[in-house]
Amino acid sequence: DTGVSQNPRHKITKRGQNVTFRCDPISEHNRLYWYRQTLGQGPEFLTYFQNEAQLEKSRLLSDRFSAERPKGSFSTLEIQRTEQGDSAMYLCASSFLDSPLHFGNGTRLTVT
C-alpha cells in the first residue's frame, strides 16, 4: 500500500491552456474524492466517485472542469481553458465506503 498518489506535484500553465491531473487511490478503495484548496482556506469539495460512477458534483465544478474514473481505479481531473482563478491545490482522497479518508499530497496548479 503506497497511499494515494497524485501527479504531477506541481503544474504551471498559461491562461487558456488545458491541464489534466491524475489520482491513483489506494487499490481497495472504492470511493474517490476531488477537492480544491486555495491559500489560507480549507479544502472545498469538487466531486466524488463510487467505483466508476460520478455520484456528486459541486456547483464549484464549472463546465470547464471534468473528472473521470473510467475503470473504477485511477481518476483524472481536467480543466479546460484555464483561468488565473483556477490556481489552487487540487487534492484527491480515497476511502472504502465510510472508512476514514486517505489524502494524496495534492497537485499545485499555478495559472499565469
Add this chain to the structure above:
Amino acid sequence: KNEVEQSPQNLTAQEGEFITINCSYSVGISALHWLQQHPGGGIVSLFMLSSGKKKHGRLIATINIQEKHSSLHITASHPRDSAVYICAVISGSARQLTFGSGTQLTVLP
C-alpha cells in the same frame, strides 16, 4: 456563516504546553474528521469520530453531538506538531466533507 467554524485561526505555543483547538458546526452530521496538513499540502487524517472521545498518543479528540462541538487536544506539544489542523464534517447523503478553514499551530522550542 460557514457551516464549520474553527478557533483559534492561529495558535502559537511553547514546547510542552497543552493545546486545544475547537470546532463548531451548524449542520447535522454523521461523523467528524480531524486532519493535519503540513507545508507542501499533504493531509493526514488524525481521527474520525461520531461520538465520545478518541485518543492516539498525545492526541485526544472529543465530540459532543448535542452541542455540535468538537475539540482536538495535544498534550506535551512539540515543534513537530506545528501544522495546520482542519476539522471536517460528513453530512447529508453526498458522503462529502465540509471543511473548516483550519488552525495554524506553531510550537516553539
